[in-house]
Amino acid sequence: MKILGINFSRNSVVRTEQQAYSTPFGVIGDGNLSLPFIQSQVHKAGVIYFGSDNLFPSVLDQMYYTSPIHGAVIDFTVMAVIGGGFTVDGLTDGKDKVAFGVWSRMNKVDRNLETVTRDYKMHARVHFLLKYSDSGKFLRMERIQPASIRYRFDGNYEYSSDWSTGKERRLIEAFHHAKVGKFNEMLYTFGEVGAGQDIYPIPTYSSALNWCYLDGEQSYFHKSNLQNSIFPSLIIRRPKRFGSKKEVDDFKDGLINNKGAKNAGKVFVLTGDGMENTPEVVVPSAQNNDKLFEGTSKELKDNICFAHKINPAIMGVKVAGSLGNAQELEMSYAIFEKNVVFPMRRQLENMYNELLQIAGVNGTFNITGFKIIGEEIVGGEESKINKTGELLNAMSPLLANKVLDNLTINEIRRIAGLADVPDGDKLANPSAPSNTPETPMI
Numbered sequence: 001m002k003i004l005g006i007n008f009s010r011n012s013v014v015r016t017e018q019q020a021y022s023t024p025f026g027v028i029g030d031g032n033l034s035l036p037f038i039q040s041q042v043h044k045a046g047v048i049y050f051g052s053d054n055l056f057p058s059v060l061d062q063m064y065y066t067s068p069i070h071g072a073v074i075d076f077t078v079m080a081v082i083g084g085g086f087t088v089d090g091l092t093d094g095k096d097k098v099a100f101g102v103w104s105r106m107n108k109v110d111r112n113l114e115t116v117t118r119d120y121k122m123h124a125r126v127h128f129l130l131k132y133s134d135s136g137k138f139l140r141m142e143r144i145q146p147a148s149i150r151y152r153f154d155g156n157y158e159y160s161s162d163w164s165t166g167k168e169r170r171l172i173e174a175f176h177h178a179k180v181g182k183f184n185e186m187l188y189t190f191g192e193v194g195a196g197q198d199i200y201p202i203p204t205y206s207s208a209l210n211w212c213y214l215d216g217e218q219s220y221f222h223k224s225n226l227q228n229s230i231f232p233s234l235i236i237r238r239p240k241r242f243g244s245k246k247e248v249d250d251f252k253d254g255l256i257n258n259k260g261a262k263n264a265g266k267v268f269v270l271t272g273d274g275m276e277n278t279p280e281v282v283v284p285s286a287q288n289n290d291k292l293f294e295g296t297s298k299e300l301k302d303n304i305c306f307a308h309k310i311n312p313a314i315m316g317v318k319v320a321g322s323l324g325n326a327q328e329l330e331m332s333y334a335i336f337e338k339n340v341v342f343p344m345r346r347q348l349e350n351m352y353n354e355l356l357q358i359a360g361v362n363g364t365f366n367i368t369g370f371k372i373i374g375e376e377i378v379g380g381e382e383s384k385i386n387k388t389g390e391l392l393n394a395m396s397p398l399l400a401n402k403v404l405d406n407l408t409i410n411e412i413r414r415i416a417g418l419a420d421v422p423d424g425d426k427l428a429n430p431s432a433p434s435n436t437p438e439t440p441m442i
Contacts, residue, residue: 031058033209037201039309047158050200053164061121063209069301070208073308073315078117080341081348084368086113103361106140109352113367117348120357124201125191126351127157128171130358135182138359151199157187157282175358188358190351208307211300218297235282239272290323307414309340330413337369345369364438 036056039049050056064071086109091097104110111168123146131139160169171231173179191201217291242248258266272278298317301307305312311332345367352365410424 028059028062028213033063033213034207036202036206038197046152046298048153050150054150057123058163059209060203060206061147063110063121063212063216067212068213068219069215069304069315069317070205070308073206073305073310074118074121076315077121077308077340077344078114080122080337081345081369082113082117082367082371085110086365086367087354088363088365090362090364092362099361100356100363101355103359107142108252112143116143117344119143120190120344121350122203123147123191124203125189128355129176132180132184134184140189141359142356149187149189157189160188184253188355190347190354204309205304205307208304211307213302214296215300217416218300220404232284235284237280237282239277239279245400310336341369367379381384 012173031052036050036059037052040387047054051059088100091100116126125146127144127146128141129144130141131141144159148159148161148163149172150160150163152158157172157175158169161167171189172185173183175188179186192203196392245402268281270279270281274337301315301317302312304319305315311329313329314332314336349365349367358364358367407425408425408427410420413424414422
């Protein structure tokens with residue numbers, strides 16, 4: 001017997017229709033997505049639950065595909081962090097260069113850098129499976145998807161390719177230098193330390209996950225509304241049925257011959273034996289479903305961007321009361337770099353440098369980002385930014401404001417690492433009192 005594409009028999013249940021996605025996307029249930037459940041008591045399987053159904057990491061993956069603005073901000077941040085690629089310093093001789101080249105190729109560092117950075121942005125943690133020989137020699141490392149890993153109460157980990165079914169579930173020993181030579185596989189974990197969370201790191205953007213869900217549901221709502229709606233321009237009610245096919249055709253021809261722009265403004269007369277026998281023309285009321293969530297759409301985009309610490313204008317979202325001038329966008333991007341891109345880049349550099357040490361390879365791993373200056377994208381590093389900004393930050397606000405009052409627009413832009421603009425030699429605050437003594441009049 002077959003019901004809804006499934007063959008039911010006494011011995012087995014076999015699904016005959018292919019799944020729409022290779023990754024099992026689940027149905028998002030009720031509850032606050034921003035505050036996932038994290039188990040505090042020992043489970044019989046020894047795994048610490050992340051989410052009430054132990055599937056919160058899969059929700060993070062699903063939201064990346066569900067919300068357009070959320071996915072775009074993640075990709076934008078990832079490319080801002082690693083857009084310039086990476087370099088390695090401290091390779092003193094040919095032996096070091098060969099060792100690094102072998103390590104980079106075997107572990108596909110260049111190919112996986114973007115994926116690893118996306119893992120860190122989406123899950124606030126990165127996992128590598130380190131493989132050793134029986135003698136304890138490091139062989140290679142393999143990136144593991146964060147949603148596949150759960151922490152155990154004994155400090156180790158469990159892996160499953162699909163935690164909704166427990167497929168391929170197995171225990172993995174946590175990496176520690178003292179364990180080298182005792183295990184052929186160990187899991188290296190690098191993650192953020194969240195506020196009030198000492199088990200699973202929770203991404204700071206999780207405060208916007210309810211908005212991300214709403215973003216995806218809005219588009220699905222409008223799609224379903226369009227597919228399931230009927231949009232007639234007129235409804236004609238007849239008091240009695242058509243008597244013959246000729247009567248149907250005559251009625252239809254009368255409608256067709258009087259439609260279009262050339263018949264606009266004509267007067268139609270409908271007659272019948274009494275009002276109850278006269279056809280009635282009804283104009284259906286216009287639907288306003290297309291305007292549902294109109295205000296919510298703007299609000300959710302803003303809140304998702306705020307959770308990612310990025311100005312919505314950078315992502316192309318119009319901001320009320322702002323003309324979106326280029327100078328404002330450049331300044332907003334410079335702030336985004338300082339508060340988000342640079343710290344994230346430093347964390348990833350620390351992680352890769354630790355992995356180099358584990359593999360016994362000399363060298364210092366550096367990620368080279370890029371900067372947007374005017375209409376060009378150029379390579380740039382945090383160390384090359386004008387250090388005047390650091391001096392200003394060290395001053396009291398009153399003294400710093402006095403210094404800024406006597407700087408030109410271009411001088412302030414150089415502090416932020418931005419290019420000069422035309423007419424930028426004027427004081428940024430012309431109304432501020434000048435410290436230059438006036439020449440006495442003779």
